[in-house]
Amino acid sequence: MSRADPQARSLTPSQQAALRHVRAQAILDGPNALAALRERVGKTGAGQAALDEALLSLRDHARVVVQFHPDRLTRAGESVADNLLRDGRYRNQFETGISNGGLSAFEGGERDLWEAGLFGGAYQARRVTAAERPKYGALDFLRYGDGPAPRFGSCYLILRPAIADRCSLTVGDSHRPIAHVGVRDAMEGILLGLVDAVGSGEWDLGRQDLAMPGLAVPSLLDRLSRTLGPILPDPARRPPGRLLDHYIEAKIHGPIDLRTDVDLLVADPCFQGTPTGERLRAACSSYGVAVSGHCGFVLAADSVDGEFRGPAMPALARRIAKDGFIDAAVIGAAAASLNRHPELWRDRGTYEETLQHLKQLWHVLVHKGHPAMAAET
Template structure:
């Protein structure tokens, strides 16, 4: 991990609430010695989902320059579990030893992009992602896998040993981790450093990151990487006003009649065909699925459509 300068460290300290300090200290104490490899934290999100006032996420980001947690936005890529007494509240209570009990400001969730996947480290959570500055890792906690599973391999950037060992054990057992296949832990580590030109499609295989102390685009983000289905849309216009570089990954596109019933249930294929008919698009992509989400289609089925698009979609070639 690169070493932040003194100004970065002072900035990080000034952002931390007492709850964040306690949460970081608790996870650091549970971690094992070892420094995290140099890699950016990415925060995947759907830029075209609507907030309570009817404006999309991209418009709020453009207007405020602040990325907010689910506790504040009240939106989710599936079921909304972030509310007092909800599942996310209970998971955070367990992971951070109650540090955030009764506190409004909560961690921002992302993932450590150790493999350098162009679609971000955790594309299940969105078609676009923010690339964070290295300095924010000083105020992040990490776990192997998703925190809702209450993982035991946790740590911080300077206490990363348990997570590293969990990844190596995963490779030894399954032959892959973080979307990188290998015949040995040594070849896997070499594979992490190989430049990636194709999406990682890592729906369930990531090192989750919890960023404590807030996230502003101007101070903490180096780039936004977007799905090309948004080119020429109001979403692109919003993203271009964020004041940070905008890049595009290869995107995902899949014919509506190619969505299978055996991966996310039998209700998904007919919904894909219905969306194609309603919006006049025989091929579904992130932008078309977003239109269906804004039209009020079942959020859980929309989430499943997105998962299948990530798993099976071909590179987006435009309309």
């Protein structure tokens, strides 16, 4: 563990056990993963030096990020922004009841079962509390302005480099079958999974990036070496990646405290001048975190069709639109209304169905939305 991480020495036995379990698997798989990497990269024409540089950059400079919607309400009726302002602590989905993926973070739920397999049952031991569970984020290996996993939130926290020492990694979402896992000092399997996904065409990481369309394996390795470094670029000057389905998932074991663990909050510009935005700024001011923004997304409700995320999207977009447009704050206001006044939404179906549709509408906004602010490369 890095001495620069003040939380590392306070990890609970369950958190330490979870990290040991993943690290042991990553180290065991490392030699075979590295051999497979060298073979695959060699077939693309990229040199071994390019592979070594990319692996080093990924290990030393890729930051862990947690993405979130600041206006979503916890089971206690507080927003995420309220919680951050109150005590500076970022909470996991077992504590908040919020999930921007599946709603299964409870004992015996699907998330609980996935974590049991992934972490060797560490979090199913007796007397493990909800607060001990990992937080979910993503490894920012391309540094797009909207973050490495915008699927999970319009805003994000960039964690300090040392926090990566207590993170475990998977390529893609951990609810799917896992071929490779990794930790900071054993990243070979993670890069292998990334190279395989890009090389097979399964992941098109350059779809929205005019500076790097159709990212192939040699250009991916070059991009990792050139983009990743010790100095963070200004997210407001970076283009969006719109990576809804393709990310390296990070599980952060132990606390995330604004005072000690976070370098930067990056917010969607739609929250400027709103109560949510004011709470975020107040939290960052109170706990010593810098604030930036990204380009954000806005979309005319009339341009939402049913081709992406299903036929329920057009009517929902028109219903919640403000002045004919949707953005992250508009969707968040609808989610808060659903939480507080579910009776107003019964004409659309069950609470769970409407909540899922609002999540999917956010995906539509990320996929098709126009930048609310111009970004520069």
